[in-house]
Amino acid sequence: MFPLLLFILLFCNPHSLVSSLNGEGLALLSFKQSITEDPEGSLNNWNYSDENPCTWNGVTCKEGNVVSVSIPKKKLLGFLSSALGSLSDLRHVNLRNNKFFGSLPVELFEAQGLQSLVLYGNSLSGSVPAEIGKLKYLQTVDLSQNFFNGSIPTSLIQCKRLKTLDLSRNNFTGSLPDGFGTGLISLEKLDLSYNKLGGLIPSDMGNLSSLQGTVDLSHNRFTGSIPASLGNLPEKVYIDLTYNNLSGPIPQNGALMNRGPTAFIGNPGLCGPPLKNPCSADTPGANSPSSFPYFPNNYPPQNSGNSVGKSGKAKGLSKSAVIVIVVSDVVGICLVGLLFSYCYSRVCACNKGKDENGYSFDKGGKGRKECLCFRKDESETLSENVEQYDLVPLDTQVTFDLDELLKASAFVLGKSGIGIVYKVVLEDGLTLAVRRLGEGGSQRFKEFQTEVEAIGKLRHPNIVTLRAYYWSVDEKLLIYDYIPNGNLATAIHGKAGMLSFTPLPWSDRLKIVKGVAKGMVYLHEFSPKKYVHGDLKPNNILLGLNMEPHISDFGLGRLANIAGGSPTLQSSRMTSEKPQQRQPSNAPSDVATVHSATSLGSYYQAPEALKVVKPSQKWDVYSYGVILLEMITGRLPIVQVGTSEMDLVHWIQLCIEEKKPLADVLDPYIAEDVDKEEEMVAVLKIAMACVQNSPERRPTIRHVSDALDRLAMSSD
Known part of the structure; x- marks a missing residue:
């Protein structure tokens, strides 16, 4: 029976006859057998026919x-x-x-x-x-x-x-x-x-x-x-x-x-x-x-009257003590007068010859001497300048210092009410994005430090990473990873001055919205404070080399406010570039009008924004829903209908009520992907759930992300 059983085993496993795979390969194949699902075929080239596993995936x-x-x-x-x-x-x-x-x-x-x-x-x-x-x-x-x-x-x-x-x-x-x-x-x-x-x-x-x-x-x-x-x-x-x-x-x-x-x-x-x-x-x-350093245990008690000796009689000052006190007072007054006169002369000297940095030059012009008088801005902020005037890294990957940053080549990426954003290229080729928050504010450094370090702890592949910051009375800088492919608003609509424009294919759009949802799930559920973004829109979604999305400008309004600015909800919008008006040959006649990004910002805010000052997570969900509609329709968040204007959410609702064909709603550039029509309809339904007027009826961003993941799995 045993030879027969051995023959059956060898016949059922022909690899054992021809395999030359070494022991490590067999061990890895044993690992492969413990895996029941490999939907992406990652281990497909793990097989018996190789001599060793060194060419296998992973x-x-x-x-x-x-x-x-x-x-x-x-x-x-x-x-x-x-x-x-x-x-x-x-x-x-x-x-x-x-x-x-x-x-x-x-x-x-x-x-x-x-x-x-x-x-x-x-x-x-x-x-x-x-x-x-x-x-x-x-x-x-x-x-x-x-x-x-x-x-x-x-x-x-x-x-x-x-x-x-x-x-x-x-x-x-x-x-x-x-x-x-x-x-x-x-x-x-x-x-x-x-x-x-x-x-x-x-x-x-x-x-x-x-x-x-x-x-x-x-x-x-x-x-x-x-x-x-x-x-x-x-x-x-x-x-x-x-x-x-x-x-x-x-x-x-x-x-x-x-x-x-x-x-x-x-x-x-x-x-x-x-x-x-x-x-x-x-x-x-x-x-x-009693144990505080300035109040030792043997500190004498204070009385309202003169001290009393053991006999109960008040002790008076001796004649010699009175003379010493009077002489001391006279000498003290003279010294104060001399000091006042000296400082007054120095103030005059400083005011006559100081440069813009508060230094005065000697007559010979051979150098400069530091002015000894106290300037108002220095004396008032001296206690606040601890740990300032230096670049503060927020993770171990920061290998550059302030000098390298200041010597680097810089190019303006955009301007807004919150400051200027630069693309900065260091000498070693490292590229960063640096935002200047302005020059105001010098009294809230500790509050700024606490807030920026909390934001700097956020780490997610779909959120722009804050790497370092710099604070001084005259300058506040935030240093981020540089994301090379612009923002989502430009990817959808183009922008004025672009010589050519290639709209995003549906596959990229779906990839982007899934990534944004995952980033928002992290902010809402896994970040230390379960944060709310509060200003989610295409301008704040940056695109990487492979069109992967990175949510930016998180917490920016709060930081700008602490740093001395007073950004309004509208002025906090990044960049004022105008989208390019797209008019393909097969576009409908009621093409979205061109508005500046600044004027469009309010259309991403939830209806309750008119009554509630503090954003909520459901506010973010509404903003995300508007972005989904923008990705599906290719339209700006305000649509021209005849001679009037209508926001995108109400325009979609009107199309549904009037039972317009899907082709009238979809972006003409993606309407050709007929095989993906079911996906588009499913995403449209998710978007409509997100833009419900009542916050309670909107799903959580986790439910949205899970629905998008299931959608992708069902289409594979």
């Missing part, structure tokens, strides 16, 4: 051995096979943003040369095996956005070379391992946010001197007081402790000093600056008046 070899398996964002569904652990030279595993489920196999950590393990954005669960401590060369662990639970293994602190640890958005519980701060001495990035971690924050975390960017412990259950040792972290590190159960006074030292309240909100038990909740005298660790 596989990198060195000297014939597999060193990397990287298959991100391919919608792979399955579990993680233990076979990966048998790849003895494996260094990097990147399976982020797929649909893997199940637990981490213990065998995976047999690949003891592993340097990076990136699995974020899956549905993995269970605990992290203690065997992770075997990985002596591990530098990056990113398990964020999964369903891991249990405690963080104590063995993790044995990974002395670990630089990035991101366990955010899971269900981890328990306290941090003992020795967390002294063990992970190479750690540069730490994100433990959105878990259920508890206990005390280890005091030895102040030893993590290599940390950069944001140390995020927010949205957990940490208790007790904030260790003063956290102030020993590098001063440029932003420590986010929001939404825990911390209590007691906030230490004011090192990296904890001069932080805005946004780093500590959500902890009702915390007190003291920068919060408006003062510490009571019986708060442990709080400074009572």
Whole structure:
């Protein structure tokens, strides 16, 4: 029977007869068998006919051995096979943003040369095996956005070379391992946010001197007081402790000093600056008046009358004491007079010969001497100038400094009521977008710093990244990634002066609206404050090299207001360029009229904007719906109908009521895609749901994004 069974097995698996695939290839094929869905065919060229897997998609070899398996964002569904652990030279595993489920196999950590393990954005669960401590060369662990639970293994602190640890958005519980701060001495990035971690924050975390960017412990259950040792972290590190159960006074030292309240909100038990909740005298660790440095314990009590001796008689001043006081007063008055006379002469000298920077030149003209008199602007803002006059990076990728920025070539991209935007090219070729916020305002630096650092923490592929900022009395700059393909308004309508214009095909339009929806989902649901954009429109959607969308100008109105400007809702619109009037030969006669972008801005605002000052998330949904209609119809948000004008939303509603043909509604440039007509109709229905007059009837942006994703899947 056994020879017969062997014959059957060989006959059913002919690859075993002809395959010359090495052991690593067979291990990877075992991994492939654990994947039940591969909708994009990412693993189609993984087969038995090759000698080794080095030419397979996502596989990198060195000297014939597999060193990397990287298959991100391919919608792979399955579990993680233990076979990966048998790849003895494996260094990097990147399976982020797929649909893997199940637990981490213990065998995976047999690949003891592993340097990076990136699995974020899956549905993995269970605990992290203690065997992770075997990985002596591990530098990056990113398990964020999964369903891991249990405690963080104590063995993790044995990974002395670990630089990035991101366990955010899971269900981890328990306290941090003992020795967390002294063990992970190479750690540069730490994100433990959105878990259920508890206990005390280890005091030895102040030893993590290599940390950069944001140390995020927010949205957990940490208790007790904030260790003063956290102030020993590098001063440029932003420590986010929001939404825990911390209590007691906030230490004011090192990296904890001069932080805005946004780093500590959500902890009702915390007190003291920068919060408006003062510490009571019986708060442990709080400074009572008797222990404050300026009021030592032996400070004499104050009485309204003369001091009384033991005998009960008031003691008077002696004759010699009176003489000393009188002489001192006379000398003091003389000194004040001399000082006043000196300063007056210096003021005159300054006013006669100072240049525009407040310096006066000597008569010989050989140099300049600093004027010693106090100018009004300096004396009033001296206390506000702390941490100013320098470029402040918001992430580790910022490698340029202020001098390089000021020496770079700059080209004006646009102007608005909020300032000028420049395209800046550094000497090394790096291209940035720099916005000047104007010259006003010098009293609200700390408020500006808190706001801009919160915005700088936002990281999403469909949101423009704020990389750095600069603040001084005379200049406020915001430095962003440069997005090269202009904005969506120009891509839809063109603009005046364009020699040629190629409208977007439907595939690009669908890709763009899906990307914008994902970016808005991040702002609404996953950003630290669940932000509202409040000014979403095509001018604020920039397009990358592959026409991927990037939402821009988020929080700009707020920053401009803090920086000293008073931007109105209308003046905050970016650029005043006029769209080009498109009139193809088959265009309907009631072509949209040409309006400046500034005058069109209000048409993206929800109806409740006339009554409510503060935007809501449903306000953003309405704006997004108008953008969808603009993409489908190719029209501006105001339409010319005969001799009158009508906003795009009401025009569409009128077309539906009159049962006009779909061809009369669609942009003529995409009407030719007959096979995509069902998609267009579906997007039109989504748009109409978004522009409902009542905010309660509009869907959330997450529901919109999910609907668009299902639409794309059904069309594949």
